[in-house]
Amino acid sequence: MKNLVGKVAVITGAASGFGLELARLAAKAGMSVVISDIEAEPLSRAEVEMKSLGAPTLAMRVDVARTDDVQALAAATLARFGVPALLINNAGMAAGGLAWENTAKEWDHVMGVNLHGVVNGVRAFVPHMLVAAKQSVDFEAHIVNVASLAGLQCMPLMSLYNTSKFAVVGFTETLFHDLALMTDQVNVSVLCPGVVPTGISRSERFAPDSNLQATPSQQLVRTLADQGMAQSRVSAADVAKQTMAAVSENRYYVFTHPEELHNIRVRADDQLQGRRPTDPFASLPGVTAYLKKALHTG
Ligand SMILES: NC(=O)c1ccc[n+]([C@@H]2O[C@H](COP(=O)([O-])OP(=O)(O)OC[C@H]3O[C@@H](n4cnc5c(N)ncnc54)[C@H](O)[C@@H]3O)[C@@H](O)[C@H]2O)c1
Helix, strand or coil: CEEEEEEEEEEEECHHHHHHHHHHHHHCCCCEEEEEEEEEHHHHHHHHHHHHCCCCCCEEECCCCCHHHHHHHHHHEEEEHCCCCCEECCCCCCEECCCCCCCHHHHHHHHHHHHHHHHHHHHHHHHHHHHHHCCCCCCEEEEECCCCHHHHCCCCCEEHHHHHHHHHHHHHHHHHHHHHCCCCCCEEEEECCCCCCHHHHHHHHCCCCCCCCCCCCHHHHHHHHHHHHHHHCCCCHHHHHHHHHHHHCCCCECCCHHHHHHHHHHHHHHHHHCCCCCCCCCCCCCCCHHHHHHHHHH
């Protein structure tokens, strides 16, 4: 989708990180922006900023895990601006720890936000896009579902997050095929970044049970994530820029960390050859030994 001027962008999780940077780019490209987030205060700051950029703006507090909230977001978008040309299902949160340590409540919560949030966005907006496409050959729309490299490779201590992102990757690829059966006017991309410093490092503020103490493995993974973020050479603004370029070029995969893709090939080879999974840290000597030591002594 080349021309964005005067069109409408809907972005979930738009009060921080990738979502906020994407909203900035959409506004600067001359789009009307519908920004939504679960956090009211940062959302109203983002609203002020979008308006100062001259973008017609609708800001709405939405919990993407709640179907009714996302349906209400679609209804409000249609009433104010009409059918959006760009939908970015971005809202998400992190979760870590040994695979058996996340509680049932955490599983429901994180799958609710990271997976059902994306599905809810697609269910609420795509039918309207398909009707608009049928009504006009000039209508074009693009959907970006935000997954992660964690949807393509299985780093240890991340089972809940990995599972949610693998599901987003599978859902989005199937959506790609389903859309192709129906129209060539509505397209989709999947964004798969590596670690980037954003508000995601403070995801515990969304934890469904705030009295729960982090386990040693959960503390370890937070420390490692903080270190990864501190060392990252990719910013949220870079991710947003590459995402908008992919929309413009109608590219399906948006990879912002190309140097980290080797594990995808190793994993595919393991599968094709029926091998046991290769250690994803095999190319980084000492990491697995460090993790074992930290888990056994900590
Ligand atoms: N930062 C990274 O390293 C990284 C890497 C790969 C993928 N991602 C993905 O990118 C997306 C954006 O994350 P980010 O890194 O910009 O983090 P972020 O915390 O800065 O932004 C996420 C936003 O989503 C909002 N949010 C959380 N739960 C919500 C809910 N239930 N309903 C609506 N909004 C909700 C938060 O309030 C926040 O504003 C997420 O899906 C995340 O999993 C992030």
